Amino acid sequence: MYKYIIRRILVFIPMLFALTVIVFGLAMAAPGDAISGNELADPNVDPEVYEQQREALGLNDPVPVQYWDWISSAAQGDFGNSLVYNGRSVAELIEERFANTLYLGLFSLGITILVGIPIGIYSARHPYSLFDYGATGFGFLGLAIPNFFFGLIAIYLLSIHLGWFPAQGTLSGPGQSGFNELSDRIHHMILPGITLGLAGTATYMRYMRSEVLDVLGSDYIRTARAKGMSDTNVLYKHTLRNALIPIITLMGFEIGVLLSGAVITEQVFQYPGIGTLFLNSVTNRDFPVVMAIALILGTLILIGNLIADILYSIIDPRIRYD
């Protein structure tokens, strides 16, 4: 097991390196640069000024030189300064937003698991009931609505019209602390969390339902039942463990899916997270930020998959890693 983890990590390092080369190449291939910016230059500013800044930032150096500059400082944990948010260090920019995305991601994963799995199990235990139909209907709904569309309609109805939830942001104001801050934060996360978790919830629910149905119908469960075990017992002793295995693999994947979803969801809710930062940085050619985010997300996804693998082996001891 440990060997396996170590091997995975060792394989991971060259992959990470390859990833940086790819992303850097892509970033450099893009026309325009961060100095010209996404807005048109201020006509009162002498273009010579911008040229001097390019020179100072090394944007006129050959690409391999730039890559070397970047990778050598990145290796020392210095991701440099953002080209757009002038003077601000990339690490600081990312740190600020990373926590926000993490909260949102965990919150929405929480919703997904706490809502998706129980409903799925319940549906499977009462197949073809009204509840089951309702849940299945919801499942399809969740998969068939683009999430920005769902999010905006939720804002329109629940925030603007009914005033139940805040429409934008992570908090209603700075300077809060303790429980107040927590509850305010959660209040702000409900709509984006649901929006982000919608598709996931639907997937989990449908998945759990079919897994549990499968297991309930299998021979060994029938045997257990025949031996006189109660349904509930059968369900929890045998079914769930089996049904959870694929769910865990799913969760490993879910990290990537959530981060992708975050790009759009955060945009709708003006939620300052990694997703909006990435979108901004890509459009503004702020490549130090783009690179750093790519590295961090890559690492995260790897860790997610690794954790999934470990959980996997805990839940199902038959699975072995050589």
Place this chain on the structure above:
Amino acid sequence: MQSNPEEQLSSQPENTPGSEQQESKSPFQLAMRRFMKNKMAVISVFVIFFIIIICVMAPVFTDQDPEATNVLLIEQGPSDEHILGTNGQGQDNFSRLLYGGRISLIVGFSAMFFTLVIGVFLGSLAGYYGGKVDGIIMRAADIMLMLPFLVLALTIIAIIEEITIPIFVMIIALTSWPNLTRIIRGTYLSLREQEFVHGARAIGASDIRIIIKHFIPNAIGPIIVNATLMMATYIIIESGLSFIGFGIPQPTPTWGNMISEAMNVRILREHPEAWIPPGLAIFVTVLAINFIGDGMRDAFDPKSKQR
């Protein structure tokens, strides 16, 4: 962003190599038979056909040019000439809905098709030959999987100056093959050591023949199921990319850019005719494709008979 292809696949197909020769019915035919018994799936097939036909026959239903702008008719409400009104550039919403359907379906379908081609090809190579080939392909897949799909897609789209439909489709296909490749490889690995494969090798069948004759038919279940679901996902993805300004640009109509154009409070409220039809179109289409995918899964996965 939305559902992930791999997660849709509930289990490996059962290998039924024997039945191929014994009975007149191939597993494929058996599956089709099961599929036909799933009412929702069959109805969905009709719904999709219906939508396709309407979109294909767009010129019959409207004589408006979906790309023509008219500065005198900006954001007009519904009228006899413009059944669903016009958008912010004075383009006719109804014709954009029909022609946009063509584009959305074509994008969804061809992105799925190319993902399939790449995925099956690489998956076959990796799964059949194993060893070094497998190693290289799988490492490449791992690198691609290290970035969330959207992050990679956005970076590539940002570079390309002129996004046309084929380019857009290729970007999607190139960034989403790894999942499918993994699934197919997994299926193949379990087949490799089967007797009938050894048998085929023994009688000197070529690799390509073995892959086409024995491997692909056995993997057809997961391939088809994933393909359907991918198509649904891609239609949703196109709309999401449109929303953040990375989709297929104007003047080409798509359902995705139609609803993303309408995404502000004023239009939501004052011009429901501008966004409800494309929204509903995406919804119904994706729903129907999902039903079909479900039906396919049940049909190809014999376990589902028990339900």
Place this chain on the structure above:
Amino acid sequence: MRLKNKWFIFLIFVLAFGLFLAACSGDSASEGDAEEPEEGSDTEEEEPASDEPQMGGTLTGAMDTAPAGVFNPIFYEEAYEANILDFTHESLLSQNDSLEFEPHLANDWEINDDQTEITLTLEEGVTWHDGESFTADDVVYTYKAMSSPGYVEAGGIRTEYVVRLLGYEEFNNGETDEFEGVVAEDDHTVTFKFAEPNVTILKDVNFPIIPEHIFGDVPIDEMTEHPATLNAGEVIGTGPFKFTEMLEREQYILEKNADYWKSEPYLDQIVWQVVDQSVMLGLLENGEIDFIGDPSGVPAPDFETVDALDHVEIIEQTDFGYQLMGFIMNHRPDSQVESGELNPDEWIPNEDMSNQQVRQAMAYAIDRQAIVDNLLHGHGSMINAPIAQQFWAYDEDAATQYEYDPEQAEALLDEAGYEDTNDDGYRETPDGEEWVVNLNYPTGNQLREDSAPIIADFLEQVGIQIDLRQPTEMTAFQENLTDNNEDWDLYLLGWSLGSGDPDPSALWGTEAAYNFSRWNNDDSEQLMAEAMQPPEAFEQEYRSEKYSEWQAEFSEDLPALLLYAQNKIYAFNERVNGVEPMPYSFNNDPELWWVSESEE
């Protein structure tokens, strides 16, 4: 098979959708009807707001993008940061609504005869937010910092305010430590010295001042990372509000500066909330935000909806800037693109676009009034010369008015030899070759994007075949535009202008980098030079005359067709009083803003 009743569920969803639809259209219907009391619309609202300004209260403003976060006037770059700095920092002068310079931190000034020196007397008793007093040394320091070596490399771009100062060159390239440009005579008197007679002398001294006691010892290249540049609560200015707190990217809180030297601000707080454009209108409607100011304002299509809100008032004024369709008249040769130089002698004329008649024909072919009336919903104006209408230098009558006249356009094209010789509906070049004109445009401005296909339509109607290129992001667009040695003909672009001085040479001078048309016209060059030529140019009337002539020249030769100048639409809740935007900014005299009911 698994679910027999899936259809049933599906129907329910369709129904739910339908209901939602009904709910929505119901809304809009009821809006037009009698104003039903929505929750929150109180009864006292009807009584006339008292005219007496009240102390206290908080206002919430909306901006659609968060400031980048550099809250230092000498390093800020964008309008979102300006939304904070406008409240916290002040300049020596200010501009009134006819753009004349008025006393601000300096209450009086004297300019010598050849306009090489200006001596300003500073207001006494002004203190920084931290209690230190504001003196002439702060002024000297600010200009010195902007002149110092490494300022540009550190990210500063405001060199236009210092380049004309005496001894700038020597100081900037490190030859001397002596900064002669700005001198403190005593604590409250400061003299600016310029190397040459300066026509725009008042504009040059009008820059926000930063505190020496904070930044004095900070090396210039560390200034952007200094806490007093980045952190709320540590940014120090002299303005009526202090920037005290922020929730980065979401909320920026300005607290009143009770010791403000002019008068104590009425408001306790101004909160900037970052809100997505798509929901801004809804939040203005339900009272969560009180005003929408710069830089976005209310989008023109939303005007009527906002106007229909009983509790919201609107101020509309012309924006400082314009949108244009430029003609690429010349291309730079590859060698110049590579070296980045601009040498008009080697420019290669762009066939067809270098023909004045063709350009004029295109101007007649486009119904700009229709664009203003419909695309901008009437919230804009048509202009014919590239000088902001608010300036004294703008002369509507001097410029050729290109009224929409497709026949005139066709006649001009015929005359120039562009005729449809093969009856394909499109004109061919005089040589009888196929004639396709490319139109490129950037993303980032919805109205401009919407206008591109409409413009293409108008041009096609007079028989010009247009290849409407796909829009590209501004970063990429600007690079291609700068290096346009390829096949570009037409481009769409917008400029926001400064309010300091109308001199158009930075955009239209032959060797100006922003002269993307690569317009090379000797008369224009001469007129622009004369308008800036001391000592005649010390007289505004003289300059005004020259600019009139220049506008006539520009509009006749037409390196670019000016499409429209958009209006800025500011909206605010009726409880907000005392708001009087300047032509160039919404954020004017915020110490005089007040709210009528303070129960909120």
